[in-house]
Amino acid sequence: MGELAFVRTGCFDALKGSGMPINFLAWKPGPRAAVIGLPFFWLSVFFLLPFLLILRISLAQMDGALVTPLTTLSDGVLTIRIHLASFVQLVSDDLYFATYLVSVKYALITATICLAIGYPFAYFMSRSDRQWQPALLMGVMLPFWTSFLIRVYAWKSLLEPNGWVGAPIHASGLDEVLAFLGMIPSPDQLMYSPFSLVLGMVYTYLPFMVLPLYATLSKMDLRLIEAAQDLGATPWQAFWRITVPLSKSGIVAGFMLVFIPCVGEYVIPELLGGPETLMIGRVLWDEFFSNNDWPMASTVAVVMILVIIVPIAIFGRNQERAQEAS
Amino acid sequence: MFGRNSKRFARLWMVLIFGFLYLPIVSLVVFSFTDSSVPNVWGGFSLRWYKALTTDTDLKESLWLSLKIATCTATAAVILGSLAAASLHRYPRFFGRTLFSGMVNAPLVMPEVIVGLSLLLMLVSMQRLLGVPDRGMITIWLGHLLVGMAYATVVIQARLRDLNPQLEEAAQDLGARPWQVFFLVTIPMIAQALLSAWLLTFTLSLDDVVLSAFLSGPGATTMPLVIFSRARLGLNPSVNAIATVVVVIVAIGVTVASYMIAQQERRRSKDVAAVQRAH
Numbered sequence: 001m002g003e004l005a006f007v008r009t010g011c012f013d014a015l016k017g018s019g020m021p022i023n024f025l026a027w028k029p030g031p032r033a034a035v036i037g038l039p040f041f042w043l044s045v046f047f048l049l050p051f052l053l054i055l056r057i058s059l060a061q062m063d064g065a066l067v068t069p070l071t072t073l074s075d076g077v078l079t080i081r082i083h084l085a086s087f088v089q090l091v092s093d094d095l096y097f098a099t100y101l102v103s104v105k106y107a108l109i110t111a112t113i114c115l116a117i118g119y120p121f122a123y124f125m126s127r128s129d130r131q132w133q134p135a136l137l138m139g140v141m142l143p144f145w146t147s148f149l150i151r152v153y154a155w156k157s158l159l160e161p162n163g164w165v166g167a168p169i170h171a172s173g174l175d176e177v178l179a180f181l182g183m184i185p186s187p188d189q190l191m192y193s194p195f196s197l198v199l200g201m202v203y204t205y206l207p208f209m210v211l212p213l214y215a216t217l218s219k220m221d222l223r224l225i226e227a228a229q230d231l232g233a234t235p236w237q238a239f240w241r242i243t244v245p246l247s248k249s250g251i252v253a254g255f256m257l258v259f260i261p262c263v264g265e266y267v268i269p270e271l272l273g274g275p276e277t278l279m280i281g282r283v284l285w286d287e288f289f290s291n292n293d294w295p296m297a298s299t300v301a302v303v304m305i306l307v308i309i310v311p312i313a314i315f316g317r318n319q320e321r322a323q324e325a326s
Numbered sequence: 327m328f329g330r331n332s333k334r335f336a337r338l339w340m341v342l343i344f345g346f347l348y349l350p351i352v353s354l355v356v357f358s359f360t361d362s363s364v365p366n367v368w369g370g371f372s373l374r375w376y377k378a379l380t381t382d383t384d385l386k387e388s389l390w391l392s393l394k395i396a397t398c399t400a401t402a403a404v405i406l407g408s409l410a411a412a413s414l415h416r417y418p419r420f421f422g423r424t425l426f427s428g429m430v431n432a433p434l435v436m437p438e439v440i441v442g443l444s445l446l447l448m449l450v451s452m453q454r455l456l457g458v459p460d461r462g463m464i465t466i467w468l469g470h471l472l473v474g475m476a477y478a479t480v481v482i483q484a485r486l487r488d489l490n491p492q493l494e495e496a497a498q499d500l501g502a503r504p505w506q507v508f509f510l511v512t513i514p515m516i517a518q519a520l521l522s523a524w525l526l527t528f529t530l531s532l533d534d535v536v537l538s539a540f541l542s543g544p545g546a547t548t549m550p551l552v553i554f555s556r557a558r559l560g561l562n563p564s565v566n567a568i569a570t571v572v573v574v575i576v577a578i579g580v581t582v583a584s585y586m587i588a589q590q591e592r593r594r595s596k597d598v599a600a601v602q603r604a605h
Contacts, residue, residue: 039410050444124336150569154350157366264437
């Protein structure tokens with residue numbers, strides 16, 4: 001193993017010629033073991049282990065300030081006690097189910113809107129003058145560097161009836177349309193509604209959509225489009241049949257980067273959402289901080305992971321493939 | 327490839343999106359100078375909210391704590407992120423590689439409430455068993471490091487992929503020791519990725535609410551937690567003032583960093599050109 005690592009890294013090739021005894025180094029843990037081992041160990045302890053732990057706590061019950069142990073050993077009898085109370089409660093109480101559904105719904109709406117406005121944006125960016133592209137990219141990144149919390153907070157004052165966005169919406173009668181669509185409770189209130197929630201989430205996550213889209217679109221071979229047009233395709237046909245399929249990995253990456261964190265979003269629903277937009281991140285927060293019910297909070301988290309595990313797997317595979325292709 | 331009208335449409339679309347992205351920031355800055363106590367009413371120019379900041383001990387103490395945590399997070403995240411990126415870049419196969427790459431990428435998308443809850447419950451169990459760590463600065467730092475490391479890995483890995491491996495090989499052929507290759511060739515070539523990873527994780531840590539809320543203890547309140555509790559209660563012009571200060575600091579930091587990166591890039595391309603001429 002040591003010998004193999006040795007050959008593969010090639011790092012010590014120089015030493016071979018320097019007269020250093022190779023065997024002396026070979027039995028020491030090689031650089032490979034240290035380079036991989038340290039982050040691997042760190043992630044296992046602080047990322048993987050905590051997940052196993054919440055799985056275990058979700059199968060326990062509160063016992064005073066502690067949770068009940070899963071296994072007890074007394075008089076030579078090993079007892080395994082699995083409490084399914086939290087899971088039963090989660091399944092039997094419609095509120096939880098409805099909340100998961102609402103969270104997935106708003107995450108899907110947000111990701112779809114981000115794609116609809118982000119795709120043309122990324123496309124125009126990638127086709128603009130080469131010399132302008134770094135500046136445009138910087139323009140997308142810069143808000144990302146300034147505090148997200150503060151930018152979400154800013155929407156609170158923008159959406160007030162006399163705010164910079166609220167006033168034009170009221171003046172143009174758009175508020176009636178939004179109320180008709182059920183996105184705001186009444187024409188005079190924009191804040192604390194599905195509208196303000198989705199607006200805040202689209203605003204926050206739009207760069208996560210634009211950046212992967214831009215990355216794939218700017219790498220595309222434009223000669224393919226010329227070829228399509230030479231063969232008689234209209235610009236529209238070339239766009240739908242060449243550009244869009246070729247940017248698929250960017251679309252998948254962007255969609256997942258928006259959808260997955262939105263499902264468990266806490267800060268935006270708390271600041272901009274209303275009573276009908278109870279999302280699962282807030283439920284988890286309340287179970288933990290207000291009810292002090294660790295098993296229930298863990299159960300909510302475990303089920304949330306089950307909801308997003310498939311999207312995460314799709315995202316991971318998409319990233320691996322994109323890396324192999326490049 | 328499209329006509330003149332679509333070019334106009336493209337320009338309009340980009341202006342609208344950039345307007346959407348920057349409108350909240352502009353409004354924050356503008357209304358931080360208002361004389362009214364409601365931050366969306368213009369009551370004449372004044373610096374009263376900035377003056378109020380100087381006596382706001384809660385905010386000042388939390389800012390100091392946040393800066394300390396962000397500095398430690400960014401430094402540790404760049405070190406761990408470099409190691410993780412090097413592992414994934416250099417070794418196409420090793421035991422548990424799929425799990426490893428999954429664990430590196432998952433914090434990027436994993437909802438923060440899950441990461442915060444699971445890490446807190448583990449640290450609480452650990453504290454009961456071992457007596458360390460107490461909830462406070464260290465536990466917040468651990469949480470930020472977990473997410474920061476994932477971002478740092480992505481940034482550094484992207485740079486490593488673009489590198490020309492022949493340069494490292496050439497240094498080895500010319501007799502450089504492995505550590506010399508690493509410090510004299512590899513590090514200077516990925517320096518700008520390290521710098522941007524550092525800045526990115528620094529700002530992420532400076533900005534985080536959810537992880538900090540789960541992992542903070544008595545007496546360890548970070549700046550976003552203070553801002554969040556005020557923003558929850560309603561509009562507060564002191565938030566606008568502190569926001570403007572943050573925006574200015576970030577703008578200066580990013581400008582300086584991108585100037586440095588551009589300079590370095592120019593110097594390097596000059597060196598490469600000189601070498602190519604010599605051949």
